[in-house]
Amino acid sequence: MAKEPTLGQASRGMAVATLAARATGFLRIVVIAAALGMGTELLDNYNVANTLPNAVYELVVGGAMASVVVPLLVRASLSEPDDGVEYAQRLLTLMVYGLSLVTLVALLAAPLLIDLLAPGFTAAQRSQALVFSRFFLPQILFYGVSATAGAVLNIRGRFTAPMWAPLCNNVVLIAVGLIYLVIWPTVGTGDLTTGQTLLLALGTTAGVFAQMALVLYYLMRSGFPLRARWNPRGLAVRRIGRLGAWVLISVVAGQVLLAMATRAASLSGPGGVTAYQSAYAIFQVPFAVIAVSVMTAMLPRLSRSAAQLDHAQVVEDLSRTLRVAAVAMAPIAVAMITLGRPLAALLFEHGRSVASTVSLLGAVVTVFGFTLLPFTGYSIMVRGFYALQDTKTPALISAGVATIGVAGCAGAIWLLPRADIVLGVPAAYAIAYSAGLLVSAALLRRRLGRIDGRRLIATHLRTLGAAAISAACAILATRALTPVVGNGWTASLTVLAAAGAAGIVGYVAAGLLLRLTELRQVGNVAAAGMPRT
Structure with a gap:
């Protein structure tokens, strides 16, 4: 396992990364609001659709990540002869096919989810939000893989790298908003053209994908072999569920x-x-x-x-x-x-x-x-x-x-x-x-x-x-x-x-x-x- 940095080194790097991520995250909100129009139905539709993948991810696994998954990864790193590498590979693989299934179900249930969150939307708003959601919901998988890979990095002594990943997402979204403003500086905020829809929809999801890709890149750089292990035996899935039960209540x-x-x-x-x-x-x-x-x-x-x-x-x-x-x-x-x-x-x-x-x-x-x-x-x-x-x-x-x-x-x-x-x-x-x-x-x-x-x-x-x-x-x-x-x-x-x-x-x-x-x-x-x- 990689040598763990000192507390001072880790905290200094995390402080800088956190400050940068939060600053660019707020700038992202400001830029997207300027591009789509604070107070317009378009921005409401975009925001509701973009809320869905975060909400579904948190319900399924987000709340259990720090309180359940990380302690299990730490235990495996201490007790397994390979420092828990195979256990982590199995967990990453489980996240991929488990959250892929969750994403598929969420895509099928997208109309119900939109109605749940935004009953006040008109038919036109609902239709536009639904289009956005079809592009945004795959982010569930990207968030899950990114969080799990980040947890593996943490137990390998790499604390700062996962905290830079949201910055990557924010930069992509800021670029999307600025490009939208530059290409369409005078258009209204009503119906979108195909090009406008694709820029906003694909660009937003590309930001989350870039976040995941950066974490995986740092994980490979740490010496961790990315390998699919489709057999979930040894993961103690039932124990994960039992430990996360009370956490799940809080998240729900x-x-x-x-x-x-x-x-x-x-x-x-x-x-x-x-x-x-x-x-x-x-x-x-x-x-x-x-x-x-x-x-x-x-x-x-x-x-x-x-x-x-x-x-x-x-x-x-x-x-x-x-x-x-x-x-x-x-x-x-x-x-x-x-x-x-x-x-x-x-x-x-x-x-x-x-x-x-x-x-x-x-x-x-x-x-x-x-x-x-x-x-x-x-x-x-x-x-x-x-x-x-x-x-x-x-x-x-x-x-x-x-x-x-x-x-x-x-x-x-x-x-x-x-x-x-x-x-x-x-x-x-x-x-x-x-x-x-x-x-x-x-x-x-x-x-x-x-x-x-x-x-x-x-x-x-x-x-x-x-x-x-x-x-x-x-x-x-x-x-x-x-x-x-x-x-x-x-x-x-x-x-x-x-x-x-x-x-x-x-x-x-x-x-x-x-x-x-x-x-x-x-x-x-x-x-x-x-x-x-």
């Missing part, structure tokens, strides 16, 4: 909520699906970059304490993680709530985008801002259960969260005006994850005896006070500048820069006055999470 719950949210957004009229999905992408960026960094830096210690049955230290580590994450995420939530509209305009008011949909997107971003803190807290609490080697409890909690979220989306459909249904989706998320956070806290308290409740409540109250001051500063700056700078890209950039700076200054000043000591810890954790040589 998440996908049910995603499907219901997309259904609700589709009923909000043209641009509803795109506004929801784009706002959700904006919502995920700070969580991935900031909250995950905090958890990555602090939760290994939590896991070690749990393994040593030191529950007092588990409580201390969990409390600190929750407090630092809340303090780090609060100003981002304030920015989303107060600056959603100029942020949406800056990112998406380009090309063929419809101004009314960009404005709607800004409103959805604002509501998603109220979800950021409870979602972050819930995610940390769930990792507390995983550190205690408990997968059943978080699976059941996630099912409850999904149930509340689905009910909230249904309530939005029944109670809100059609144009506002999409605003009810992030509100449903906020309610669902707040409930999940409270239930998780109660169950962890029963499990551990205490969860440092007084200090958590005190810190969150101080954080909310500092956030309120921050919001007031940002709102005052926005109201003062907007009449002066007007509208447009440069105006949005000016408002974002000035109001964002005012909000940060207000947050830090209020935090210091309120003795929010975790402000310093945020900087310490960030430094601790930086790669070291």
